[in-house]
Amino acid sequence: MQVSGDFPSRVKIVEVGPRDGLQNISQVLPVETRVALVDKLTEAGLRHIEVGSFVSPKRVPAMADSDKVFKAIKRKPGIIYSALTPNLRGFEDALAAGANEVAVFCSASEGFSRHNINCSIAESINRFNPVIEQAQKAGIPVRGYLSCVMGCPYDGDVPVAQVADLSQALIDIGCYEVSLGDTLGIGTPLQAKAVVTNVAEKVPIAKIAAHFHDTHGQALANLYAVMEEGVAIIDAAVGGLGGCPYAPGASGNVPTEKVLYMLQGMGIKTGVNAQYLKTVVQFVKSYR
Numbered sequence: 001m002q003v004s005g006d007f008p009s010r011v012k013i014v015e016v017g018p019r020d021g022l023q024n025i026s027q028v029l030p031v032e033t034r035v036a037l038v039d040k041l042t043e044a045g046l047r048h049i050e051v052g053s054f055v056s057p058k059r060v061p062a063m064a065d066s067d068k069v070f071k072a073i074k075r076k077p078g079i080i081y082s083a084l085t086p087n088l089r090g091f092e093d094a095l096a097a098g099a100n101e102v103a104v105f106c107s108a109s110e111g112f113s114r115h116n117i118n119c120s121i122a123e124s125i126n127r128f129n130p131v132i133e134q135a136q137k138a139g140i141p142v143r144g145y146l147s148c149v150m151g152c153p154y155d156g157d158v159p160v161a162q163v164a165d166l167s168q169a170l171i172d173i174g175c176y177e178v179s180l181g182d183t184l185g186i187g188t189p190l191q192a193k194a195v196v197t198n199v200a201e202k203v204p205i206a207k208i209a210a211h212f213h214d215t216h217g218q219a220l221a222n223l224y225a226v227m228e229e230g231v232a233i234i235d236a237a238v239g240g241l242g243g244c245p246y247a248p249g250a251s252g253n254v255p256t257e258k259v260l261y262m263l264q265g266m267g268i269k270t271g272v273n274a275q276y277l278k279t280v281v282q283f284v285k286s287y288r
Contacts (some may be wrong), residue, residue, distance in 0.1 A: 006228060006229075006230060007227050007228065007266060007268065008227060008230065008231075008232035008268060009268065009269065010232065010268065010269040010270070011227070011232050011233070011234055011263055011268050011269070011270055012047070012048060012232060012233045012234070012270075013046060013048070013234055013235075013236055013256060013259065013260070013270055013272060014048045014050065014179070014209065014233065014234070014235045014236070015041050015046040015048065015049045015050065015236065015237070015238065015256060016050045016211070016235050016236065016237050016242070016253060017037065017041070017050075017236075017237035017238045017239065017241045017242070017253070017256070017284065018034060018037050018038050018041070018049065018050060018051050018052060018069075019050040019051060019052050019053050019063065019083075019084055020050060020235075020237060020241075020242050020253060021237035021238070021239075021241025021242045021252070021253060021284075022034065022037075022062050022063075022241060022287070023053070023060050023062050023063055023242075024062070024242060025062060025241070025287055027287065028061050028062050028064070029062070029287060031065050031068045031069055031072065032072075033287075034052070034069045035069055035072045035073050036283070037238075037280070037283065037284065038051055038069065038073045038081070039073055039074050040279070040280045040283060041238065041280060042073070042074065042075075042076055042079060043273075043276060044272055044273050044276045044277045044280055045270075045271050045272045045273045045276070046079075046256075046272060047078065047079050047080065047271060048079070048080040048082065048101075049079065049080065049081055049082070050082050050083070050084070050103070051066065051069055051070055051073065051081050051082065051083060051099070052066030052069050052070065052083055052084075053066060053083060053084035053085070053086075053090075054066055054067075054083055054084070054085050054086075054089075054090035054091070054093040054094045054097075055084065055086055055090060066083065066094075066097065067093060067096070067097040070083070070094075070097035070098050070099060071097060071098060080100055080101045081098070081099060081100055081101070082099060082100070082101040082102060082103055082143065083097070083099040083101075083102050083103070084102070084103050084104075084105065084145075085099075085102040085103065085104065085131060086104065086105065086117065086127070087127055087131065088130045088131055088134065090131075091131045091134055091135060092134075095134075095138060095140065099140070100140065101140060101141045101142075101143060102131070102135060102140055102141075102142055102143070103142065103143040103144070103145055103179075104128045104131055104132070104142060104143075104144055104145070104170075104175070105144070105145035105146075105147060106121055106124040106125055106128075106144075106145070106146060106147070106166065106170070107121060107124070107146070107147045107148050107152075108121075108146050108147065108148045108149050108152075108158045108162060108163045108166055109121075109148045109152035109154065109155040109158050110155060111152050111153075111154025111155040112147060112148045112152045112153065112154055112155070112183070114154075115154060116147070121166065125166075125169055125170075125173065128142075128173055129173065132173055132174040132175070135174075136174060141176050142174055142175050142176065143175060143176065143177055143178075143179065144167075144170035144171070144175030144177070144178040144179065145178075145179045145181060145211065146163065146166055146167055146170065146178055146179065146180055146181060147181040147183040148181065148183045148184070149163045149180045149181055149182060149183075149187075149195050150182045150184070150186060150187035150191055150192065150195060151182075151184055151186045151187070152184075153184060160194055160195050160198040160199075161198065163180070163195055163198065163199060164198045164199045164201060164202050164203075165202070167180070167199045167202060167203050167208070168202040168203055171203050171207060176207065177206075177207040177208070177209055177233065178199075178203060178207060178208060178209065179209040179210070179211045179233075179235055180195060180196070180199065180208065180209065180210060180211060181211040181212075181213075181235075182211070182212045182213055182219075182222065183213060184213065184215060185212065185213030185214050185215030185216060185218070185219065186215060186216065187212065187218060187222050188218055188221075188222065189218070189221045189222050189224070189225035190225070191222075192210075192212070192222035192223075192225045192226050193225045193226060193228070193229060196208060196210075196226045196229045196231060197229055200229065200230075205229065205230040205231065205232075206230075206232070208231055208233070209231070209233035209234065209235055210222070210223055210226050210231050210233070210234050210235065211235035211253070212235075212253075212254050213242065213252065213253055213254070214240060214252060214253065214254045214255070219253075219254035220254065220258060220259070220262055223254065223259065223262070224262070227268075234254075234259055235253065235254075236253055236254050236255065236256040236259045237252060237253035237254070237255065237256060238255065238256045238257065238277065238280050238281055238284055239252075239255060239256075239257070239280075239281050239284040239285060239287075240252040240253060240254070240255035240258075241253065241284060241287070255281075256272075256277065257274070257277055257278065257281050260272055260274050260277060261274070
């Protein structure tokens with residue numbers, strides 16, 4: 001069934017399972033398993049896969065040896081294999097490992113910023129400047145993540161004007177798009193719509209992505225609401241993997257397979273093979 005209205009005809013799915021999905025599971029998976037996951041996602045037709053992150057393994061043990069994962073995966077032309085890089089050292093390591101895109105992240109709330117990366121929002125953005133400078137020299141695109149856009153475990157409500165200003169700041173310093181994260185998974189459709197419409201006053205809608213966790217089962221409804229506003233980029237994790245070690249109570253990301261089912265029902269194209277993706281879901285079930 002084709003839905004009428006202003007919905008996008010095609011949606012880009014950014015698969016975050018191998019990084020955001022695995023970073024908070026109870027067991028640290030061997031490199032071989034992480035490589036197998038990325039390879040299966042590649043075969044499923046995902047064209048943007050977040051492979052790992054280059055952070056201190058003391059803070060995020062599950063992301064240790066991301067360089068080995070990058071070097072072992074079976075790459076296909078035209079597919080983005082990205083890495084989260086919080087600082088210049090992380091970027092240099094990601095570049096050496098073969099990442100063809102990197103991401104930086106900051107919080108929309110001061111409390112979460114302090115707990116997550118031990119600095120203020122302003123300080124975190126300043127840290128990105130050398131990363132983006134070197135990425136531009138190397139011809140590597142930089143994606144921006146903005147967390148806690150619909151609420152913070154430490155500060156409570158987050159003003160939408162603040163979310164809009166920070167989204168613009170990320171674009172202004174050189175990020176090609178900004179991913180709006182409902183890190184706690186507490187947002188509801190009208191709230192999600194309000195956040196996006198406010199951000200869209202300062203950032204082109206084509207540069208806005210939705211990264212919604214599914215704590216209260218609202219993620220798909222929230223995605224539907226923001227797609228009505230023109231959002232055509234969705235972050236998701238196969239099998240609903242995920243959570244955040246610095247966001248107590250947050251559940252996993254919205255499952256890629258459920259997003260795909262909804263989009264197919266709406267006649268929206270993704271390029272992902274739904275049948276093959278089912279085998280990937282089975283593969284990750286034992287790691288949730």
